[in-house]
Amino acid sequence: MTSSTTPATDRFPVVGIIGAGQLARMMIQAAIPLGIGVRVLAEHATESAALITPNVDLGSPDDAAALRDFASRCDVVTLDHELVDLDALVAIEEAGGVVRPGATTLRYAKDKLYQRSAFQRAGLPVPxxxxxxxxxxxxxxxxxxxxxxxxxxxxxxxxxxxxxxxxxxxxxxxxxxxxxxxxxxxxxxxWVRIDHEIAVLVARRPGGEFVTYPAVETVQRDGICHEVIAPAPIAPEIAARARDLGEQIAALTGAVGIIATELFLVGDELLINEVATRPHNSGHFTIDGCATSQFANHLRAVLDWPLGSTDLLAPVVVMANLLGEDHASLAPRMRHALLAGAPGVHPHLYGKDVRPGRKIGHVNALGDTLDETRARAAQAAARLTGRTP
Ligand SMILES: Nc1ncnc2c1ncn2[C@@H]1O[C@H](COP(=O)(O)OP(=O)(O)O)[C@@H](O)[C@H]1O
Ligand SMILES: [Mg+2]
Missing domain, CATH: 3.30.1490.20 (ATP-grasp fold, A domain)
Known part of the structure; x- marks a missing residue:
């Protein structure tokens, strides 16, 4: 796609990311040590990822011409959200561009009804x-x-x-x-009476090779993920079944890059809720908590590079999302928050304006026991956001 005369093998590739939110921002952080170039398509110059790179194209993900132009400057195009014009992506693919995941995979993430129907037809368990x-x-x-x-x-x-x-x-x-x-x-x-919400991340290369992260528990309140606990505190046999479902879905959807599968555990039964065909909030713990982060493995997968180990680096890893409170900035409390959890608590801020309830960052905590690690993550998150528990 790049019209450079340099053969792709003689230089590092450029991955184009449609969307410039926190997922694109964290992909850029993961790209740096691997030498991968990144370009983002942002709607506004103030978006999370646009703030940290000069390689920003401004344009709408619904504008076919903007997408085509963007793709022409990148070796591989990937996405940080699925709110994109699929026909425009098909046109890029037909013109020889490389979009990963491709439009046929993205359709699952974009359309919950299509997804549900396809999973049911495939005999997978869904509500x-x-x-x-x-x-x-x-x-x-x-x-x-x-x-x-x-x-x-x-x-x-x-x-x-x-x-x-x-x-x-x-x-x-x-x-x-x-x-x-x-x-x-x-x-x-x-409506199902959910005992635990589980998520499984798989990173898959174009040829089908994949790695799977440990199944995690996502703790949701009012439809928003508040915490992620890795590994999920569930029976190993259920975790293995969850990972198997995630792998089946990765193959069924032809995923390339990260695919996250959200599951409901109801008694002993696992039901598939929905998938995201990109790095996912349930995988932010991997930045500090796994040998290879979901963002690094996403880039490696969309470039068809060898994938990295998904091993956990501690017995327990907990992620707590930072949701905006009434304070305008987190800055006044950062020093205090670091004191609270150090060592073993890692904040990740997205550079976004603070608005009540908005996801503005997360903290990861590594530890030996669930209760202590969870408390440490929650305390650091509360200190950073200024929330009184
Ligand atoms: N069928 C259901 N029964 C009970 N709770 C549900 C059901 N579907 C969704 N939920 C709850 O709502 C949350 C958000 O639903 P989801 O379909 O994942 O939407 P979103 O795209 O906003 O993540 C879920 O994580 C779960 O807590
Ligand atoms: Mg969901």
Missing amino acids: DFVDAPTLDAVEAFTARHGWPVVAKSQTGGYDGRGVWVLHDLDEARALFASVADSNVALMLEQ
Whole structure:
């Protein structure tokens, strides 16, 4: 794609990242020691990754011309989100460009209904669901499964935006009315009584070679991930099954790079919730907690380079997300937070403006026991954000 006369083997490749949020920022951090060049396509110069590199193109991920132009300056194009025009990516692929993961894989991440249907057809365990629900369909579905039910927007949701737990027909009616004027297409699924939320990350190369990270527990509140615990405190047999499902999904979707599979553990049963075909919040613990971070393995995979070990570097690794409070900046509390956890607590800030509830960074803590490590991560996070526990 790059029109340079230098053969690709004689110079380090340039990975283009569509999107310039914190995932792109952490990919850049991982690219530096490997010699990989990175270019980002940002919508605004103030985005998290655009702040740390001069190699920024400004443009929209929905603008086919901007994407084509961006791709022409990169050897491989990857993404830090899935809110991108898939047709434009197909056009880049057809013109000989390399997009990893490709459009056929991204479609799973972009469209929850497509994903659910494909996984169900493949015989994988998913919660029961209905596409494009009407009020009649809600009544028929709740006659089978009871209340509550979960409505989800088929596309565009994240951090619990686009997920509604409905407790009766009035709530369903109100939701349907509120989305009637917008373009939000809904699906409906069975509400499940989740015992643990589990995530599995697989890094996969174009030829199918892959490595799998330890299964982790994600602790969600109001649809937002607050903590990740590695390894997940579940029976080894269940963790092995979770990893196996993640690997099956990586193969089924033809993933290249990191693919994260979110699972619900209900009793002994694992159900697949959703996938993300990129580095994922559930893998931020790998930066300090594993021999190779998810960001390094994502880059290595999309470049078709050998993958690195996913071994844990401590018996327990806990990540705590930093969610904005009312304070305008974390700066006044950084010194205090470092004192609280040192050694073994590692903050990662995203350079984003602080807004209440916004993900502005995370801390990783390494330790020997779950309770102590978790408490240390939580304490450092609370001290940094200024939250009073
Ligand atoms: N069917 C369900 N039953 C119970 N809880 C659910 C269900 N689906 C989602 N949730 C809860 O909502 C969270 C967000 O849902 P998810 O589909 O993963 O949306 P997002 O794209 O915002 O991550 C999940 O992590 C889980 O805590
Ligand atoms: Mg999710």
